[in-house]
Amino acid sequence: MSYLSLSDQDKKEMLARMGVASVDDLFCCIPDAVRLKRPLDLPAAQSEIELVRTIEAIGRKNAGTGLLSFLGGGAYEHFIPTVVDYLSSRGEFVSPYTPYQPEVSQGSLQVIFEFQTLICQLTGLDIANASLYEGGTAVAEAVLMAQRVTGRNKVVLARSLHPQFREVVRTYIKSLGVEAVEVPFGPDGRIDGAALAQALDDGTAAVVYQSPNFFGVVEDVKALSDAAHGVKAMSVAIVAEAVSLGLLEAPGALGADIVTGEAQSLGIPLSFGGPYLGFMACRKEFLRQMPGRVAGQTSDKDGQRGFVLTLATREQHIRRERATSNICTNQALCALRATIFMETLGKQGLREMAWQNVQKAAYAADRLTAVRGVKKVFSGPVFNEFAVALPKPWPVVDAALKAKGLIGGYGLEPAYPELRNAALVCVTEMRTKDQIDRLAQALEEVLS
Amino acid sequence: MIKEIREPLVFEIGAPGKRAAELPALDVPEKKDPLPGVPLRKEIEGFPEISETEVTRHFTRLSQKNYCVDVGIYPLGSCTMKYNPKINERLAAHPAFAASHPLASEDLVQGDLEVLKTLEGMLCEIAGMDAFTLQPAAGAHGELTGMMLVRAALEARGDARKYVLIPDSAHGTNPSSAHICGYTVKEIKSNENGTIDLAGLEREMTDEVAALMVTNPNTLGVFEPDIQKIAAIVHAKGGFVYMDGANMNALAGVVRPGDMGIDVLHINLHKTFSTPHGGGGPGSGPVGVKKELVPYLPVPVITEKGGRYALDFDRPGTIGRVRSHFGNFSVIVRALCYVLSLGPKGVREMAEIAVFNANYIRKSLEGEYHLKYTTPSMHECVFSDKFQKEFGVSNLDISKRLIDFGFHPPTMSFPLIVHGALMIEPTETESRRDLDLFIEAMKTIAREAKENPEVLHAAPHVTYVGRLDEVAAAKFPVLRWEKKP
Numbered sequence: 001m002s003y004l005s006l007s008d009q010d011k012k013e014m015l016a017r018m019g020v021a022s023v024d025d026l027f028c029c030i031p032d033a034v035r036l037k038r039p040l041d042l043p044a045a046q047s048e049i050e051l052v053r054t055i056e057a058i059g060r061k062n063a064g065t066g067l068l069s070f071l072g073g074g075a076y077e078h079f080i081p082t083v084v085d086y087l088s089s090r091g092e093f094v095s096p097y098t099p100y101q102p103e104v105s106q107g108s109l110q111v112i113f114e115f116q117t118l119i120c121q122l123t124g125l126d127i128a129n130a131s132l133y134e135g136g137t138a139v140a141e142a143v144l145m146a147q148r149v150t151g152r153n154k155v156v157l158a159r160s161l162h163p164q165f166r167e168v169v170r171t172y173i174k175s176l177g178v179e180a181v182e183v184p185f186g187p188d189g190r191i192d193g194a195a196l197a198q199a200l201d202d203g204t205a206a207v208v209y210q211s212p213n214f215f216g217v218v219e220d221v222k223a224l225s226d227a228a229h230g231v232k233a234m235s236v237a238i239v240a241e242a243v244s245l246g247l248l249e250a251p252g253a254l255g256a257d258i259v260t261g262e263a264q265s266l267g268i269p270l271s272f273g274g275p276y277l278g279f280m281a282c283r284k285e286f287l288r289q290m291p292g293r294v295a296g297q298t299s300d301k302d303g304q305r306g307f308v309l310t311l312a313t314r315e316q317h318i319r320r321e322r323a324t325s326n327i328c329t330n331q332a333l334c335a336l337r338a339t340i341f342m343e344t345l346g347k348q349g350l351r352e353m354a355w356q357n358v359q360k361a362a363y364a365a366d367r368l369t370a371v372r373g374v375k376k377v378f379s380g381p382v383f384n385e386f387a388v389a390l391p392k393p394w395p396v397v398d399a400a401l402k403a404k405g406l407i408g409g410y411g412l413e414p415a416y417p418e419l420r421n422a423a424l425v426c427v428t429e430m431r432t433k434d435q436i437d438r439l440a441q442a443l444e445e446v447l448s
Numbered sequence: 449m450i451k452e453i454r455e456p457l458v459f460e461i462g463a464p465g466k467r468a469a470e471l472p473a474l475d476v477p478e479k480k481d482p483l484p485g486v487p488l489r490k491e492i493e494g495f496p497e498i499s500e501t502e503v504t505r506h507f508t509r510l511s512q513k514n515y516c517v518d519v520g521i522y523p524l525g526s527c528t529m530k531y532n533p534k535i536n537e538r539l540a541a542h543p544a545f546a547a548s549h550p551l552a553s554e555d556l557v558q559g560d561l562e563v564l565k566t567l568e569g570m571l572c573e574i575a576g577m578d579a580f581t582l583q584p585a586a587g588a589h590g591e592l593t594g595m596m597l598v599r600a601a602l603e604a605r606g607d608a609r610k611y612v613l614i615p616d617s618a619h620g621t622n623p624s625s626a627h628i629c630g631y632t633v634k635e636i637k638s639n640e641n642g643t644i645d646l647a648g649l650e651r652e653m654t655d656e657v658a659a660l661m662v663t664n665p666n667t668l669g670v671f672e673p674d675i676q677k678i679a680a681i682v683h684a685k686g687g688f689v690y691m692d693g694a695n696m697n698a699l700a701g702v703v704r705p706g707d708m709g710i711d712v713l714h715i716n717l718h719k720t721f722s723t724p725h726g727g728g729g730p731g732s733g734p735v736g737v738k739k740e741l742v743p744y745l746p747v748p749v750i751t752e753k754g755g756r757y758a759l760d761f762d763r764p765g766t767i768g769r770v771r772s773h774f775g776n777f778s779v780i781v782r783a784l785c786y787v788l789s790l791g792p793k794g795v796r797e798m799a800e801i802a803v804f805n806a807n808y809i810r811k812s813l814e815g816e817y818h819l820k821y822t823t824p825s826m827h828e829c830v831f832s833d834k835f836q837k838e839f840g841v842s843n844l845d846i847s848k849r850l851i852d853f854g855f856h857p858p859t860m861s862f863p864l865i866v867h868g869a870l871m872i873e874p875t876e877t878e879s880r881r882d883l884d885l886f887i888e889a890m891k892t893i894a895r896e897a898k899e900n901p902e903v904l905h906a907a908p909h910v911t912y913v914g915r916l917d918e919v920a921a922a923k924f925p926v927l928r929w930e931k932k933p
Binding site for chain 1: 455457458459462465466467468469470471474475476477478479482483484485486487488489491492493494495496497498500503504506507508510511512513514515516517518519522524527529530531532533535537539541542543544545546547548549550551552553555556557558559560562563566570573574576585586587588589591592596599608619620621623624625626627628629630633670671673675676701702703704707708716718722724725726727728729730731746767768769770771772773774775776777778779781784785787788789790791792793794795796797798800801803804805807808811812823824826847848851856857862876877878879880882908911912913914915916917918920921922925926927928929
């Protein structure tokens with residue numbers, strides 16, 4: 001096997017030096033009764049040439065490759081500049097461990113420090129952690145954090161929060177005595193304000209809402225934050241489309257206390273759902289309750305600036321069962337990609353990208369709703385995706401569009417039975433006007 | 449690289465108007481006010497403005513301040529820092545997978561589902577379990593998922609129970625994960641061999657205990673020789689045995705957890721299965737279970753019928769979703785590539801040589817460094833600084849001095865049952881030359897501790913920064929750059 005580096009001669013000499021007769025003797029402590037006495041039933045070893053053939057053959061079974069896609073819903077196809085792939089593939093970033101030895105990890109640590117700063121700038125909050133697994137678990141962590149901060153056991157979840165995120169929250173809180181109450185959306189696609197007011201009381205730990213929400217509609221973050229603060233609950237803004245932060249006012253500036261969610265948009269490939277990039281930012285008074293690793297600035301004895309992982313007393317390896325979270329390994333390499341992405345796009349580029357998303361989605365909405373029988377489901381302002389209602393069931397339309405080489409959107413009815421024949425259509429900067437026109441044309445043909 | 453080169457923070461360089469990426473001109477009619485009533489930001493204050501050249505230099509220079517496996521031995525105990533095969537990186541980034549959307553319908557992602565189902569099957573075979581879920585994003589996430597499965601199974605029996613037993617040698621994530629699953633942790637003391645004390649376990653194991661979380665080999669690198677008796681004690685009281693599979697690298701192909709009484713375990717693909725650590729993730733912590741726990745697995749479960757793969761959400765007993773989508777997919781592709789490259793013989797050889805290399809280091813350093821437990825080692829050995837303490841030298845000094853010799857330090861001060869621990873795990877991929885250089889460096893340091901302890905206290909001497917003030921970092925946290933007023 002080419003990843004092993006000992007020759008037979010090496011082994012012989014090393015065994016002699018150890019005074020051991022055979023490698024097998026080193027396993028003497030394993031009782032015979034439990035030993036595996038046959039070879040593992042696995043495919044025979046493959047050389048690199050064979051491996052490439054095997055994996056590429058499996059890859060070819062992904063019939064979605066090459067179709068023109070308008071899928072979004074929390075996972076977005078955005079431009080990834082080549083420098084992101086190039087720089088993030090460096091072995092010095094790919095193959096080290098968590099930077100627990102700061103003197104030999106200043107690269108990783110400075111990257112984390114820059115990532116934390118960039119996330120603070122985007123969200124308008126004071127502090128951010130080094131990353132979390134992905135959007136769903138990030139929301140669950142925020143809910144548990146709000147419970148710790150407020151000592152209250154009820155959270156209000158917007159129904160327009162990503163359905164998978166809501167499911168993850170419910171899985172996490174099951175055994176912790178936290179209750180989740182769901183608040184519906186109104187005809188504009190935003191949280192129903194009256195229903196929210198009803199749901200809030202002095203037992204509410206947090207109002208958890210997504211903006212842009214699952215339907216692409218931008219929520220009124222200020223009004224939601226005011227409502228939460230009215231009962232001394234936390235305002236928790238979830239962002240699943242981080243590119244939107246290039247254009248929309250920072251949630252922290254509108255009253256959000258925690259901003260968390262999914263940052264896959266920032267330079268992470270779709271990759272069938274992972275690895276993605278959970279992130280979390282909050283106000284500094286909540287620092288001690290924030291989950292996850294953080295890097296901080298300090299200096300050596302010569303006064304030289306350096307970075308270290310810090311505030312570990314919140315974490316499991318010091319605090320054990322009293323830690324703020326059990327998270328250990330997180331998503332450092334994805335955070336590195338996002339850092340390179342953000343620094344490459346920069347101040348102007350990210351804003352321009354966000355602006356193009358809004359414009360293209362608006363154009364697509366106009367084109368699609370011009371098709372007879374197609375209506376926009378919600379009247380609220382949208383970022384880069386929008387829900388449309390069709391005159392036929394989505395599975396029928398979807399199949400017909402696929403036959404024309406298009407993935408037209410994501411059917412909403414399974415997660416939202418109240419949205420009959422509806423689909424979510426996403427348009428990023430990667431879609432051209434011609435492609436949008438092609439979708440409109442195809443839809444017209446399919447529905448006629 | 450030259451020690452004197454400093455790399456500023458990105459926020460300290462750049463100038464207004466610079467950029468490193470261009471987009472095509474907008475090709476749709478531009479609306480003047482596409483978001484009526486929505487507050488927009490004027491700019492992202494403080495955001496970088498640099499050119500592509502500067503981006504490339506910035507990150508290349510930063511990368512050069514990292515030690516990594518591609519440079520040399522990285523002997524962190526319990527972290528399994530083995531070589532990361534390069535072909536796996538290329539295949540994981542293959543456009544057929546990289547461009548695959550997780551919300552696309554099943555018919556469009558048959559290849560992705562085949563990858564997942566195939567690795568699930570391989571892990572079942574290697575671990576001797578009945579089913580696997582690949583969803584957990586890391587080891588700790590796997591632990592939490594596993595404990596949720598235990599809770600669900602016990603609740604189905606009408607008896608959720610209160611306690612989880614965890615040995616004092618366990619990794620900190622174990623108690624933390626059990627706690628987040630709503631359990632109260634009871635610690636089990638290790639015996640004089642560093643393994644689980646059977647009498648103590650028998651005493652603590654009541655019908656209020658949901659599970660024992662055991663790491664095997666444990667964090668001392670010692671195989672629990674009574675694992676079957678341990679399992680029998682737990683099972684007799686109706687509890688489950690959870691195994692933290694962080695150290696699976698010592699067992700693969702030799703012994704299967706499922707054959708020694710384990711009911712549920714997680715495996716770290718970023719340890720045993722060679723996927724890169726990435727400076728702290730992404731990892732992947734698949735969870736394997738025996739039949740009794742299968743009904744509770746997180747959704748969706750992947751099914752296969754006649755070569756067609758499907759996602760099954762209709763599972764009444766499920767604990768629910770533990771994350772979005774299906775797992776850290778591209779990490780899973782790498783692990784699949786690894787098992788395919790190794791084959792059955794290679795997987796066993798991997799464990800054999802991992803154990804062989806660890807014992808070679810142990811034998812070579814015995815006498816120079818104190819071994820608190822002399823029980824036979826598997827894939828790692830745990831020394832302490834007891835001998836060097838006589839000269840005022842700590843495990844921290846030894847670790848920092850190792851850096852001067854060109855090596856990453858071992859895991860320090862863990863497990864907690866060994867005071868001043870130095871936990872060394874070389875893995876199977878090291879050459880004899882690198883092992884010998886490491887051993888030589890450790891011996892030299894042992895000599896220096898006696899003759900010239902000052903050089904150790906002041907180490908490291910060759911890095912961009914010296915020892916950093918971690919106390920000040922925690923006391924006066926500076927967690928982001930801010931513009932000077």
